[in-house]
Amino acid sequence: MSEDIILDIKDLQTSFYLDDFEVKAVDGVSFKLPKGKTIGIVGESGSGKSITALSILRLLDHPGKVKGGEINFKGRDLTTLTDKEIRQIRGNEISMIFQEPMTSLNPVYTIGQQIRETLKVHQGLDKENGTKKAIELLKLVGIPSPDKRVKQYPHELSGGMRQRVMIAMALACNPDLLIADEPTTALDVTIQAQILDLINDLQDRLGMSVIMITHDLGVVAETCDYVAVMYGGKVVEYQDVKSLFRNPKHPYTVGLLKSIPRHDTDVDELEPIRGSVPSPKDMPKGCRFAPRCPFATELCMEELPSLDHVEGESEVRCWIYTDHWDGDAEVKAHGPKRVAQSN
């Protein structure tokens, strides 16, 4: 990876401290994001992908805390910054948009007031210049008659429009990094495509990097350059997007791909992954995915594999790709994808 790395997360650990036990929501996540690129963080709900995103900007709700690891952003470790320093980054160098556009805007302030607030806090713009800039931003995100919209309240806008407003707000200070936490999940299918196109387009024009949190591999295919697949609070696979779709390595990724409809293969039946996501209170001792994995051996059950490089930049957390593998030799030779297909 020779390009400029804008974000480098190393062994991130985030836990929620409940009354008498600790829930390790994110347990040793590492990935790198090159400048101007998009990384997708994919996983089922409960995999820790949203918590990872919130950890970056330290927006975790009460009992949650980042307890270890580094989040290096443009050479600074975000975990070591003071509250004031992290506030200067939020909405300025790193922006975030959320899953629920309906509830993510404050109902008692106008769109204009809410965009202006960001501009004032980071750039010191006064009301007049702020409004001008807000109108420009609304135009940028494709909102018709922006000069009227700035004066409206969130409830006067549709969900798709509100998500555009959220994006406009996020872009107000030309951030280097945009974190999009399931930005299209709550929207209608047609609107979803529009919002994704908008994010793609803006990314090209503004040259920012994007973290796209999603459970939808379709979204990944459409927007991402790299993908980190998360399971049970850990990254189980990291690849560039083409390799991932062509040659998924981790049995979980294989399962995920098989559970979505595709139009480029002849698979007739969708195959859901059997079993369910483990509860964070009751994590498997070995590989988190072992209880659901068709290839799991005793080793997988007992010991957690590490995230290792295989084939160039691809990384995978699976015993199959190590010398310790003592399971099915065919899986080792041809990879879980081929074997799974032939079964």
Place this chain on the structure above:
Amino acid sequence: MFQFIVRRLLQLIPVLIGVTILVFSLMHLSPGNPAHIIAGESAPPDTVEQIEERLGLNDPIPVQYFNFVKDAAMLDFGNSWRTSLPVSEELWPKFWVTFELAVYSTLFSIFLGLIAGIISAVRKYSFADVSIMLIALFGLSMPNFWFGLMLMQWFSIKLGWLPPTGWGTPEQIVMPVITLGTMGAAVIARMTRSSMLDVISQDYIRTARAKGLGERIVIYRHALKNALIPVVTVVGLQFGSLLAGAVLTESVFAINGMGKLIIDRILARDFPVVQAAVLVIAIVFVFVNLIVDISYKFLNKRIDLE
């Protein structure tokens, strides 16, 4: 919005009719012939008859009711059976005293309740929060007439700082307002806290933080404004019940307001005055509730559609 106000006003009509019927029946359900009460037990029959005629007591009940409502609308409640003065003349000075007491007490409870509630919410589960909520629970459970007596015992009898009775000077106002306002403060504090906690967990608060705003701005600009909407309702209801609750406080501090007037005249069987006082308080109460409803709707219309 306009439609809502019109509908609310229309709904008011049956309530007002009901209230006036209830108050009107007060006099008619009360034992004893009013004319006898006015003229005295040993009055000659023709005097009683004369009085009956003058008061219209021989008219059919619906006619009497109609006249009562018509006069009441003009703020004419007849004459007192005891002092023979027009009731409104006796009532208004006392109404303003009680009104003042209720307004000051409401302001006091808003001020104290909001501050306490916000501190509690912002520092959830801290020592301050637990203490405030405990005090509020006591404030809610305390008979305010007893609280008034205890204040009087300390600040008037033991320390001699404040005058034990009366109304008018700033020193006289302190204890009655604290007495009457404490329960309201407790209610508002609890409401503010739960409303703030509810709002703080909303998505838009996270958005505000994600924008890089300071915690102060997040709490006071983004959370508080939303959290106050349900509190407005409580404040309105408080004001109405304070107006009536003033009866006890006035009795404790010998304040010459509506409450004391009602009690005195119930004991003296002076029904026109009791009737008028009850009607006035009920109507103020109804209209305060109306204003609260409308303002809640107005404040809430932006959220309504979600």
Place this chain on the structure above:
Amino acid sequence: MRAEQVNNVMTQKTDHPFTRSLKDFYSKLRKNKSALVGGYLIIILVLIALIGPYLTSQTPEAVDYGVKLQGPSAEHWFGTDHHGRDIFTRVIHGLGITMGIGISATILGGIVGIFLGLISGYYGGKLDAIIMRMMDILLAFPGILLALALISILGANLRNVIFAVAIFAIPTFARIVRGSTLATKKLEYIDAMKALGASDTRIIFKHILPNILSPIIVQASLFIATAVLSASGLSFLGMGAQPPSPELGALLSDGRDFMWDAGHIALFPGLVIMLIVLAFNIFGDGLRDALDPKMKK
């Protein structure tokens, strides 16, 4: 062991809807600490009110001018009043009276309110509109004012206080029960019952009422607190229990007359009123939180 299991199965099978609802209620109650604390407090207060009068050495009316207006002592724990009566004895007797007024007013008004709320919510339509408008009218009078107005007609005594307070319990119960009834009516099994030809009375009392018992108990607990405050307030004003009744509000009224000479007379009755109200408030609050997890956050 086996017999016990069989027994359990038997009781489960024959559980009346009310029993089931009460069991459900109890299991929720046990999970909330403050509801438990409030519950124990109430039980203790009720026990004192029931047993206490038999344990006190004096009678509440025993006059002894030799010891009038004395402060608390080993002989007279709460001191004596202007007739030399033992305040501790009077407060113990008054506790039962005051709590009794609050509870009976709540039960009386509650029954009427529950009934009105049930038919209002179940039948809807015009009947609902009429009942609810009537409730609006009652709610147009702030509680204590309505009570005063009624007492002015009925006369000031203990029975009328109960009646007056019960009247303003009606609309609060009716509203809550109506709301819960509306929600319960929508449940599918109620439709199924109707389809099976169950009578309205049977559905209302056997299926809806047990289902909405929890909010009713919460409301009853919170209203008893209000009722105790209002009733003792009325007695304090001389509009309720009359001397020499040791009702706590009436005791406070005595205490007021001797504020300058004997402050302790007013102190203890008020503290006991607060304790009663506190117990029912804690119980009701805790229960509401337990029943509505959304509120607990």
